[in-house]
Amino acid sequence: MNRRAAGVSFCFIATILYVSRYFIVTNGVVNYADSPLDIALNRLKGHDVLLVLSIIALIIGVTYIIIEEVRKGK
Secondary structure, eight states, X not given: OOHHHHHHHHHHHHHHHHHHHXXXXXXXXXXXXXXXXXXXXXXXXXXXXXXXXXXXXXXXXXXXXXXXXXXXXX
């Protein structure tokens, strides 16, 4: 696997981690009329680990893609 494919994989992992935060929060919400979205989003306070991991994976993925593009140009 070259660095470009690894970078794309890390970006995909970052996307999955970022989206999973919202799936965890909205899992218990049955009807949005009964529970406003801002109350559901307040439940995100305990899920900051997923945000940090998604940012780290995104940085690694973008770095791998940039390194591969710079190497390809030489």
